[in-house]
Amino acid sequence: MNKIQLEDGSGFSSPGWTATRDVARFEDFYLHVEGLVNLDxxxxxxxxxxxxxxxxxxxxxxxxxxxxxxxxxxxxxxxxFFPALWETRYQLIDEAGKGPLAYSGLAPRQQA
Incomplete structure (x- = not known):
């Protein structure tokens, strides 16, 4: 059976596309924070x-x-210099490892 149209959750309403649009709103902030982490x-x-x-x-x-x-x-x-930024990045990585769009090859970091 051939699909005539895209269903909900695909195309522009897909989770991946929506997440990309949300990230774009914070791109300047993201680049600033990444710059600080790179400096560190x-x-x-x-x-x-x-x-x-x-x-x-x-x-x-x-x-x-x-x-x-x-x-x-x-x-x-x-x-x-910025331990709070590093810890926030670690938490985001941990959360990404639990989410529906997580890459299965990445495991959350181990607590020391």
Missing amino acids: ADHMLWRTRHLKVIERTIGAEATGLAGTPIDVIAKLPKRQ
């Missing part, structure tokens, strides 16, 4: 590279110029 991630990478330069130059057991032990500096790459 880039800074974490810089701290890691900086730590390796320090270790290579003066050693892993040395003390920095300001008297800061290297093991204190070694903890900084994991520090986030």
